[in-house]
Amino acid sequence: MSKHDLLLDYFNGQLSEEERKAFEEHLTECADCREELRELEELTEDLPFSSEPVAPPEGMKERVLSNITGTAGASDAKDNPEPSDNTITLGKESQQPEPKRKKMSWYKPLMAAVLTLSLAGxxxxxxxxxxxxxxxxxxxxxxxPEETPPEETPEETEQPTxxxxxxxxxxxxxxxxxxxxxxxxxxxxxxxxxxxxxxxxxxxxxxxxxxxxxxxxxxxxxxxxxxxxxxxxxxxxxxxxxxxxxxxxxxxxxxxxxxxxxxxxxxxxxxxxx
Amino acid sequence: MRVKDVDLFQRVQSQDEDALEQLYDRYEKLLFSFSFKMTNNKFLAEEAVQDVFTKIWSKQRNFDEGKGKFSSWLLTVTRNTCIDLLRKKKDTPYELEERDSLNETEPTPEEELEWKERGEEVRMAVGELSQEQQEIIELFYFKGMSQSSIAEKQDIPLGTVKGRLRLSLKHLKGILKEKKERGVRDDV
Missing domain, CATH: 2.60.40 (Immunoglobulin-like)
Structure with a gap:
């Protein structure tokens, strides 16, 4: 297979790390492949919009956003250490940053869904x-509680439960x-x-x-x-x-x-x- | 005035939580629906959306304005994320979701309206392609399959996959273009 034939697998992330690097190098030299790649991107740009609208699961926004800001909290502290040599102390305890919410892994929505269900119901x-x-x-x-229930009237019109x-x-x-x-x-x-x-x-x-x-x-x-x-x-x-x-x-x-x-x-x- | 996506994106990269929420709100449903189409699994789709925004927030992905529309770039990142997740989860069996069991809700913000119109156009255009052409687009773009798997699945020589795919996509683009031009004429 020649390098040119790797384009589709490159586009679909199907190449090994080594092959990928080699292909990217090839791209810098081969105008044809660059053009083909650009064309492929252009020809497929409408396709995501053909997805049928699906409602995101309950609580997804909160989970995603808190995971992101929660995870970033740790790296923040590493990357930009706040000057901590502030010696002025007020009469109170020094302010503690809000504890960041814990990172949840991907299967957790299941559990959250169960909780939501029981809470909502x-x-x-x-x-x-x-x-x-x-x-x-x-x-x-x-x-x-098993006392004889009051007489049922089954013909009754539907009532809110x-x-x-x-x-x-x-x-x-x-x-x-x-x-x-x-x-x-x-x-x-x-x-x-x-x-x-x-x-x-x-x-x-x-x-x-x-x-x-x-x-x-x-x-x-x-x-x-x-x-x-x-x-x-x-x-x-x-x-x-x-x-x-x-x-x-x-x-x-x-x-x-x-x-x-x-x-x-x-x-x-x-x-x-x- | 509406804040541009690119500006929001840049603020997100400087750890602006408000911007993150705004950008998230703009794209949540499109990215989720697209991820669901790719993975056919709600949990994987949520994970994909999570990963996409995490990559942006932690600056693992950078958008270059010279490279086109932000939304196209974001969708490409999403697609690659889904392909990655599918590969990682290949060994983990999971239940396929019944598409009918999911609610289809009315999109409200302007992006969703645009998406809905555009989506209908694209789906109609795809419907005009031959079965084989529809299938190769599905296998390649939405299933993210390798060239050799597509050749096997469609029972065609490896060397013809690219040509057939390209022809199918061009055909689709042509139908879309025609629709658009006709649409414009109808509006006048």
Whole structure:
């Protein structure tokens, strides 16, 4: 293959580092190839516009911009050191620069999406929960939520769905565990949505996940899987749909080797009676 | 008056966060949509946009005004970034997105309006090409495939790839030019 034939692969970044350098050198000598390259650029300049408009994912702007300014913060300090010999100190502590937000890697949007979802869908409940933060752990509800519901009127015209918080539980950490979690059950139409929010969880490794379970007489049912962010915070919103009738008595969070455990393999980190 | 792209670009390179945000807002959707077309994956597309702006901010890429429009340059950087990402992620299997599952939203700012009009023109023009011509453009430009892979895929000798591609692109350009001239006449 002659050098001229490498043009397309050069344009598409398909050359090895060595080939690329050689071709760029060739470009400086070969007017034909330069002209061909210029023509190729010109002939393809309209093509990006043929992409169908696609809405960027939720929160992408914040993620991208904070990653960029966050990353640059470190190199900034290296490149242009601010004069730090300012000896005038005011009565206060010297001003600390705002901590830059942490860099997130490419798969993180997944997690952020999960968080956004549960926050958006259950905003009211979460606000309710945070208002309750300082109060005593909620005692077990006096009235069982399975009480006979008021008569349904199925013919009714469509109504806006009202999410009703059925139960809120503060989970108790097991011995030696220093983490917090809250579980909220929200009635949405006919279904129950379980929202679990946890913080101060130890970091996960590899494919490990945190798994929420509801237990009935010691039999576990999966009730949501989540991972934590760098601050040890995680949340999951889970639609509780199980075959048959159940009287769950316990809610628990374990740490699992991956997202597929059918029965808990890890110890219970946090739990609450239902 | 509207700040020129080039001016914003220069301010971004001197670490101006406001300029970064303005430039980002101008191009977010176009770059994301183009990256999505290239990668067919939302996460990779977001990563591509992230990389492009990071490269600009950290001065790894420089725009030379003598070389044409800023937007063309930015799209070229984006395309190269996507090709890089695709190569790196080749071993990582990921699910292909259903294009239908993504919302198509109405573009609002002026660039997006221009893009929409231009996009329709280009798509219509591409539609007038033969199947083979459409395919070679897709494989070369949007899939970023090597010359030999294209030859294999289209079952043609390696030596004819460049000629066929060039002919297809020229044909496309010709159709676009004709449309534009006709458009101008229609407007009068």
């Amino acid at each position: 259950n905003g009211a409940a979460l606000i309710y929960m945070s208002n309750n933060e300082t109060t005593e752990p909620a005692p077990p509800q006096e009235t069982p 009202l999410d009703i918080v059925q139960q809120i539980h503060e989970l108790q950490p097991s011995e030696g565990v220093d983490a917090q979690a809250t579980a909220t059950m929200i009635e949405q139409s006919e279904n129950t949505n379980l929202v679990v929010q946890a913080s101060d969880l130890p970091p996960l490794e590899g494919e490990e996940t945190y798994q929420v379970w509801v237990l009935e007489d010691g039999t576990p049912f999966r009730a949501g899987t989540f991972v934590t962010n760098e601050q040890g915070v995680g949340a999951v919103s889970y639609l509780m749909e199980y075959e048959g009738e159940h009287q769950f008595d316990t809610l628990a969070i374990t740490r699992e080797p991956n997202a597929h455990s059918e029965v808990p393999q890890g110890d219970i980190l946090l739990s609450a009676p239902l």
